[in-house]
Amino acid sequence: MAKSTVQYMCSECGWSTAKWVGRCPECGQWGTVEEFHEARPTTGVRTAAPGRTSRTQSASVSDVARAAARPITEIDTESVKRLPTGFSEFDRVLGGGVVPGSVTLIAGEPGIGKSTLLLQTAGNVARTVAAKGTSQAGAVLYISGEESQAQVRLRASRINAVEPNLLLASTTDLSTVLGLIEQTKPALAIVDSAQTIVSQEVDGISGGSTQVREVASALIDTAKSMDIPVFLVGHVTKDGSIAGPRTLEHLVDVVCQFEGDSETALRMLRAIKNRFGPTDEVGCFDMSGEGIEEVTDPSGLFLGSDPNATDTAPVEGTCVTFTLDGHRSLPIEVQALVTKSVLPTPRRAVNGVDPSRIAMLTAVLYRHSKLNLLANDLYVSTIAGGQAKEPSSDLAIVAALASAATSKPIARSTCAIGEISLTGRVRPAPRMEYRLREAARLGFATAVVPPMRRPIHIDGLRLVEASTLADALETLLK
Structure with missing residues (x-):
């Protein structure tokens, strides 16, 4: 039987303590320290979902050998090939494409176009990999915890992202998500979103600091062990920061902010954190009813007239x-x-x-x-x-x-x-x-x-x- 322990954790930075305090000594925020109960299996073994092996039980001799220390000069990086997203603007922000085994967090305000961008990216990757003649290894898995399969299918039809090897799933259970990734072994996995997935092994409501930390840790473990890139959608709070504990941004490899003005169609993708590329790149996109289009040359968006034109007189002001x-x-x-x-x-x-x-x-x-x-x-x-x-x-x-x-x-x-x-x-x-x-x-x-x-x-x-x-x-x- 699981032994339950009571702790208090800050929802902003993830700082924990055994006693409640009104102000978090780590980040200085008031009223963010809340009580949570985390169930810890007494056997120390992670409970597996039906039909799959748990992460603790799946550790083998090969895993230990792969994690053994080696001289840095003997580590081969030429075999690491980045996966193109189909958007040159997206690839530049990521540093040249998606690195295998990486976990990328895409955050933004509601309705800004995060799901549309990733669904269109999934269609581009599925279309590109299918053109190379691969079958099972070329599947792209899109898991939605907010919409049903039919709703995602309607949006995919609108943005021209319907591909035979684009797999759709709708679930909020973490064990099911991990089981789908292990079963399909996709070229790219997208989870929309981290705040809607719930683990049955820990207490707390969906979107809480405990659940978000557990979901992120499980997905990162699966991505690293199976060398599968994962895109993770994250919600933001009313002040624009990423919802959930601050440790979520520390755990993932790449953090991108998708932002824009609701009154205009311009969308900007910025890399806040990137372990595989620069953090000062920005990608420009144009939001329309048919989806998102990249803007490789945004000069015309911000100019009222062409500086080379001679048929129009200059305007004062x-x-x-x-x-x-x-x-x-x-x-x-x-x-x-x-x-x-x-x-x-x-x-x-x-x-x-x-x-x-x-x-x-x-x-x-x-x-x-x-x-x-x-x-x-x-x-x-x-x-x-x-x-x-x-x-x-x-x-x-x-x-x-x-x-x-x-x-x-x-x-x-x-x-x-x-x-x-x-x-x-x-x-x-x-x-x-x-x-x-x-x-x-x-x-x-x-x-x-x-x-x-x-x-x-x-x-x-x-x-x-x-x-x-x-x-x-x-x-x-x-």
Whole structure:
């Protein structure tokens, strides 16, 4: 008979103690320490599901031999071949594809498209492996704890992910999930989601810290022992952090955040943790009724017009800058509207820009360029949900405001990159060469930038260095 032990555990960080406390000493959160009962088999042997062997009982001499210490020079890595997901953007975020035996956690807000992305990935992998002529080893297993098989089938039909060797299962029992993986031995296994799977060997409700830890540990053990990559969907809390204990992020190999604005179709996939690749890459996707499409060149999403076009006159109140998201340089068009205020307190409405920075830049513009906008209503926005909150966007924001206030348009082939200090100086931005090369690729002819520490030469792009805000505006608005 199992012996039950009572402990208290923090739902945020997983810290445990034998006595209850009001505040977790590990993470400092109040009211997160809760009582839980964990059943521990007295024999020390893990109970197996019907028709399968438990993890403890399945340990053999070969397992011990495989875990034996060896010199690092004798370990072969050439046989490790990454599995492509069918999305080049997804592969780049993962570091070149899915590593066999890895466990990847995909987290995001409800309705953002996590299940759609992984179901479409499952269809891509099943289609690719089937083209190679493999049968059983090429199956892809999709296990849903939130939807029935018929519901998943309807969504797969809508996004064109129906493949003969894509296996669907609907269950919330952990033993059944592990049994399906061991039975089918798929090329890729997807579990949607970690908070809905329940283990009968431990106490606690589904989604609780105890259950999530047990589910993650069991799936990681199975993935490593059978060399099967596993995608695990994770829910998020109201503050945007991954639900469950903090140890969940420590256990898995890769943690990706799928995010986006519900008002736009743009979706961004970021790697927060990656044991097999960089953590500063970002993938761009477009959400539609037919599924998710990757956006290999997102430049057109954030620009209102083509800088090479000659049939359209420039519009006042707009300026283009370049921000960095990981290793990717993205063009952002900043639009500004300045009107006379009829309110006692002028209005400041922004979208995609830091509101507090607008107030600071307005004061700097008045003090060092003699352009008084303090009594005007200011409206600043970006296009297609782009974010211009990086300090390197200061010069473009100020240029757009000055252009709108003076009714002098900025040339469409001109961009502005630089941070503005309170003294009115234009300061350099990090990785300037990445931004300038992207500007030249998109057809921009002139870039107003701060003084360079070392000379940079970009073919087809003329660099105009401006050390002060007044000099930069004189160049942009002439």
